[in-house]
Amino acid sequence: MNEPFIIPVTYQGTVHEFKARFERWGYTHRIAVLIDEAxxxxxxxxxxxxxxxxxxxxxxxxxxxxxxxxxxxxxxxxN
Structure with a gap:
């Protein structure tokens, strides 16, 4: 199981911190990010x-x- 992590994002001069989760998806991956309860x-x-x-x-x-x-x-x- 993957542990959630925090992604700090600067948008319009404000730093936001979003909860994220790495998910294996076949031969690749996806990252689920919680933004404003969605x-x-x-x-x-x-x-x-x-x-x-x-x-x-x-x-x-x-x-x-x-x-x-x-x-x-x-x-x-x-990168």
Whole structure:
């Protein structure tokens, strides 16, 4: 079992700390990140970055800029 960890992300001049969890997914992995009581799943993309998988946007107010900031932070952690 993977232990949760904290990802510090700077977005619009403020540092946010999000709980995250590494998940094995076949031959690759995903990282589940808890943002404002909703879990967003990020997976590696072909360019070496991360992308958020689609979610039900009707239940969560989606902040694309914040998701991009989290994806960039995950990319920097993997390098």
């Amino acid at each position: 879990t967003f799943v990020f997976e590696p993309d072909e360019e070496g970055g991360y992308r958020a998988l689609s979610i039900n946007a009707t239940t969560v107010s989606l902040n694309v800029g914040l998701l991009q900031a989290v994806a960039e932070k995950l990319r920097s952690l993997s």
